[in-house]
Amino acid sequence: MATTGVDNLSEPPRAELIVPNLAIVRRLEAVGFRAWPAASIQYDGSWQIRLTAGHPSKRLNSVNPLDPSDHGDIEIRVERAARRFDAYDRPLVFRQSPLAPPQLEAFLDAHGWRRFDETIVMAGAIDRLDIDGGMDYLPVRDIGRYVDAAITVHGRDQSLKAGLAEVLSSIRPSSGLFVIEDDKTGPTATALCVHDNDMAGLFELATRADARRAGHGRDVIRAALRWARHRGAETAWLQVETANTAAVALYKGLGFGEVYRYAYRVKPGQ
Known part of the structure; x- marks a missing residue:
């Protein structure tokens, strides 16, 4: 039976064929x-x-x-x-x-x-997501520190530093910049959580390539969403490429469900 996706974003996601609302x-x-x-x-x-x-x-x-x-x-x-x-x-x-x-x-x-x-695009009611385990991490206040960590964790070129800082500085809703760091090896995971009324969006989720499969991604998500819940957010949502099967499995394991999909189109040869 087809559904309308997550008909009410406070309801738990369902697994049938998604027909977006x-x-x-x-x-x-x-x-x-x-x-x-x-x-x-x-x-x-x-x-x-x-x-x-x-x-x-x-x-x-x-x-x-x-x-x-x-x-x-x-x-x-x-x-x-x-x-x-x-x-x-x-x-x-x-x-x-x-x-x-x-x-x-x-x-x-x-x-x-x-x-x-x-x-x-996945979503779930925060009070039904599995976010109460793991350590607590407070958001960092220094955008420069977060940008440096995000570039390291994602393995991006340093030339993107100024552009990312500009984007983060332009965000109008409240946002939490989360970094998990190791004293010896530096930043291991990052997340940007944007709290917009009753919604909490997760962006820039990443774990450093040599630190994966150790629970850092799950920990930073849980910390970010507990922060958002404390601020009054009721629904969490995020975006993940279908090719990233490990991340899709992680988010499903936390209780997120699919709402809809999108894709990009470019001219032949680009």
Whole structure:
């Protein structure tokens, strides 16, 4: 039997075939945009065009259609978006969630646009998630310290430091920057938790490659969500690529369930 996904975000997720509830998708998309803010946001109808010169994140540099009924003049609007991306020296990327018009998906298919990085958006009621074990960690207050730790843990290039710091400094809702560190080897896991009204979004979740399978990821998630729960958050949510099977299993084990999926599209050859 098909479901509407997590029909009420305070209800436990279910395992049947997911048919997304578009009202819930819209809410999660909105809190997601606030939690990971782009430097430039423009609209072409209901297509949100997000561009950020200082950081290459696809979520910060993509076209995000937000109304399934907004499908007029697709070819003209795609070309118009391409010119905006060219001005930022970015490849044109569409982020296709359940809010994207089917006609746009058909247009991209017909022109051979490649689909990649399918991502699952997961959610769960905080009081039903398994978050009460592990050590307590307080969020760090120094953005620079967190950025250094995140770059190390993710194995990213140091050139991204300024861009990541700019994104984190632009977040308007309350946010907790969590770092698990080892006295000898340095940072081992990081998480960004953004508390937005009754929602708590988890971002930048990572464990250093040589420190995995030791429970650090689970510990930093639990600490972040206990912090959010203390501040009044009732629902936790996160995003994970379908290819990251270990992370998907971890989140399911904590009690998260799938709400919807999205993927990115780029022109052939990009």
